[in-house]
Amino acid sequence: MGRQRMAEAGKAPKIVGTVAELRSAVADYRRAGETLGFVPTMGALHEGHIALVKQAQTLADRVVVSIFVNPTQFAPNEDFSRYPRTFDADVDKLAQAGCDLVYAPGREDMYPAGFSTGISIAGPAQGLESDFRPHFFSGVAIVVAKLLLQTAADVAVFGEKDYQQLRVVTQMARDLDLPVRIVPGPTVRESDGLALSSRNRYLTPEERTVAPVIHRALTTAAIAIKAGAVPDAAAAEAEATIARAGLKVDYVAARNAETLAPLASPDEPVRLLAAAWLGTTRLIDNIGV
């Protein structure tokens, strides 16, 4: 399979725009006995996305990537209209990566007139992002549920960069008995530690030099916790560091790495998560302890 992938890298992927075309292409793979991996994206692809595609290639015979800027996960005051659309460049990158199929539905394909269904998730969706973007996970849940059911993938890779989203999607897939395995993909970073994000392109050159403070502060906190510091105290120190660098902090928190509940015992696996504004750009990041 690795050989086949190498041979196909650079070949333009098939591009489909409707559920019917998608299912027809997937049915061809199935008839050939091939398994299917899936990476959902909102386009504006960077090396972090490509790493997820390459990871999916190690897990399945074929890989489909969706490109859909999902309106339901943006609040009216957020950056939906400003969000970068770079479709041709995205397809070039996916061709280089050897992606088999690009699924780029229109808004009316995903949410036709009369659309009436919502999905809510408690548990890992509570707090953190939800305290600042209360609409966000209902928007993510409905679009991810639809995409997983449309593609009928065997395995889907979600980046750890959006760690709470990863936990929410994992919970939803389990609760709804979606017949798919959700696999986390490690965060890809610039050499100075900044997590790759489609929103990094909003940063001014000056802001770009400041942005790695989030990762540095979380790393310092993780080292302190491993050395015995109280997680909440270490998170508070990271928050102070990030604020001193001039960012407006939404949250810096130490949470149970699986449930994302506040820590209750010293034996729990810990994840440090942060969100902060640098000028008009909201950055999020997280790290395991």
Next chain:
Amino acid sequence: MGRQRMAEAGKAPKIVGTVAELRSAVADYRRAGETLGFVPTMGALHEGHIALVKQAQTLADRVVVSIFVNPTQFAPNEDFSRYPRTFDADVDKLAQAGCDLVYAPGREDMYPAGFSTGISIAGPAQGLESDFRPHFFSGVAIVVAKLLLQTAADVAVFGEKDYQQLRVVTQMARDLDLPVRIVPGPTVRESDGLALSSRNRYLTPEERTVAPVIHRALTTAAIAIKAGAVPDAAAAEAEATIARAGLKVDYVAARNAETLAPLASPDEPVRLLAAAWLGTTRLIDNIGV
């Protein structure tokens, strides 16, 4: 296929209690190239359920019936604990009908600890039942979504007896891109018109003689509408008839047969729907015009 079914009638169906066993049995059917029909029930089976099973047999090679009294669609003050459980008799009836597979999960199989996901449906779920059982359709939606995803059936049959539920499930399947066809099954009635229902066994002999008034009143209203009466006026007359018979009416309404929205034009397809209490038993029924 009809012949195979006849041959198998009376043979005890396979009974499974977990998703893993269910999926294993379904995988056997799939390997044999067989299609799968599905009829979800809460047990307490009567001829109405059996008619749905027989309908499913005309639509698919194999039929699975689930038996699960779903706690999430009962409010705390409703009849969850009192709801009839007649598992052995149910399996006998399903054996007679030639059902292939009975799926009877436990509560903890469906809703394990930490379960966190909810589904809400606007559109057809608004009003009618929701005005009196506000929890009902969220409970139905989550259990039906899970059952459809667990069984991975090609086609599922839902009785028109629960007409609003049928419309809600149809809307959900469309909105979530569930890869299943939802097919309505006609209501089965006693000779005096009473719609078969598991809850009819709650009725006293005296109440049982009164109960057919709902169907009679709806039928009279449907005839009047076909003859030119204003639907809302005909529904009001049916409501008065049912109330005069001593029932406490929750609603009698004429609605758009597909969206269940109030009628706005004379060309819409009309459905008459009613819910009323007879003593401590809540009865629902509906009829097309």
